Amino acid sequence: MGDATREIEALIDLMARLPGLGPRSARRAVLHLIKKRTRLMAPLATAMQTVADNARECVQCGNICTSDLCDICTSGKRANGEICVVEDVADLWAMERASVFGGRYHVLGGTLSALDAIGPEDLRIPALVRRVGDEQITEVILALNATVDGQTTAHYIADELSGRCAVTSLAQGVPIGGELDYLDDGTITAALRARKGV
Amino acid sequence: MGDATREIEALIDLMARLPGLGPRSARRAVLHLIKKRTRLMAPLATAMQTVADNARECVQCGNICTSDLCDICTSGKRANGEICVVEDVADLWAMERASVFGGRYHVLGGTLSALDAIGPEDLRIPALVRRVGDEQITEVILALNATVDGQTTAHYIADELSGRCAVTSLAQGVPIGGELDYLDDGTITAALRARKGV
Ligand SMILES: [Zn+2]
Numbered sequence: 421m422g423d424a425t426r427e428i429e430a431l432i433d434l435m436a437r438l439p440g441l442g443p444r445s446a447r448r449a450v451l452h453l454i455k456k457r458t459r460l461m462a463p464l465a466t467a468m469q470t471v472a473d474n475a476r477e478c479v480q481c482g483n484i485c486t487s488d489l490c491d492i493c494t495s496g497k498r499a500n501g502e503i504c505v506v507e508d509v510a511d512l513w514a515m516e517r518a519s520v521f522g523g524r525y526h527v528l529g530g531t532l533s534a535l536d537a538i539g540p541e542d543l544r545i546p547a548l549v550r551r552v553g554d555e556q557i558t559e560v561i562l563a564l565n566a567t568v569d570g571q572t573t574a575h576y577i578a579d580e581l582s583g584r585c586a587v588t589s590l591a592q593g594v595p596i597g598g599e600l601d602y603l604d605d606g607t608i609t610a611a612l613r614a615r616k617g618v
Numbered sequence: 619m620g621d622a623t624r625e626i627e628a629l630i631d632l633m634a635r636l637p638g639l640g641p642r643s644a645r646r647a648v649l650h651l652i653k654k655r656t657r658l659m660a661p662l663a664t665a666m667q668t669v670a671d672n673a674r675e676c677v678q679c680g681n682i683c684t685s686d687l688c689d690i691c692t693s694g695k696r697a698n699g700e701i702c703v704v705e706d707v708a709d710l711w712a713m714e715r716a717s718v719f720g721g722r723y724h725v726l727g728g729t730l731s732a733l734d735a736i737g738p739e740d741l742r743i744p745a746l747v748r749r750v751g752d753e754q755i756t757e758v759i760l761a762l763n764a765t766v767d768g769q770t771t772a773h774y775i776a777d778e779l780s781g782r783c784a785v786t787s788l789a790q791g792v793p794i795g796g797e798l799d800y801l802d803d804g805t806i807t808a809a810l811r812a813r814k815g816v
């Protein structure tokens with residue numbers, strides 16, 4: 421088939437690279453988009469281009485934003501002396517959806533992992549230690565996944581910050597092996613309220 | 619949160635309107651895209667805009683293309699006197715993937731349905747009858763889903779074309795209640811080879 425189909429095939433191939441979409445669901449999504457090309461496909465293409473052009477990581481916390489510093493880092497209201505440490509941006513979003521935390525964040529960008537040879541310097545751990553001094557932080561809340569690597573990372577950070585500020589972690593409500601991004605808002609709220617010293 | 623997050627939220631909302639993606643998988647897809655914004659997100663935005671700007675229905679068969687007539691309708695090689703009738707473009711794509719049919723297509727755009735008040739004039743059935751006369755068609759192959767509405771539509775078309783050309787239908791291999799788009803290529807091939815008169 422000719423150019424027309426090649427353009428559509430190219431689009432399907434790109435869509436199929438999204439997590440959770442295989443070739444079949446990518447085809448169905450593209451057909452759906454073509455049927456709604458004015459009301460959905462064109463706005464989606466524009467929104468995607470806008471984010472592709474502007475999205476970047478906040479230089480302070482690692483959140484995704486469209487300027488050097490994210491809205492949370494620039495908001496004076498969020499400077500309450502608390503930093504919530506998360507593994508990735510999806511977890512930060514999950515915390516924000518729960519609307520229970522009023523401080524700032526620090527996105528590690530992963531967890532320590534002996535298996536994958538990921539050490540503190542590969543994450544934003546040195547930057548976190550600097551922030552605790554620079555920003556008069558009184559409490560660091562570790563909101564890491566309840567996995568082995570997540571807990572190893574939590575203990576490493578607690579050791580690094582020992583004596584410099586309070587270090588707490590989400591406790592009650594996070595199921596063993598559970599990942600933050602899969603929890604409902606109520607569970608996250610309960611876990612934050614019942615946080616305890618590490 | 620400010621403008622930055624609103625742009626990303628807008629993108630997530632649009633993505634969540636794709637079939638098979640809910641809010642959570644849309645968020646994960648957008649995070650994935652942002653992480654790969656140069657290699658995946660920007661090309662995807664461009665491909666989507668290109669298809670949104672150019673995709674339309676072939677005026678003859680209803681296939682999706684980027685000009686008035688699709689590549690199959692303009693190819694002389696496909697003018698073999700056979701028309702394969704399908705419910706929608708996904709089914710046409712499924713037939714093409716099987717690489718077993720050498721003729722042209724006719725996309726009905728649905729099936730007759732008493733419940734949904736869809737009659738012959740709401741589909742491309744009159745256009746099909748015209749094509750059989752205009753294009754010296756010798757055989758119409760009904761590749762409709764093995765659903766009640768699909769089979770009702772098949773019988774209606776067979777009646778309309780009675781005495782004007784041979785009318786066959788995919789037979790062996792299509793499971794009861796099965797939808798064409800979910801079949802593997804081998805099943806479609808077997809069903810086409812074993813087609814029988816209606
Ligand atoms: Zn930030």
Ligand SMILES: [Zn+2]
Nearest residue numbers: 676679688691
């Ligand atoms: Zn066509």
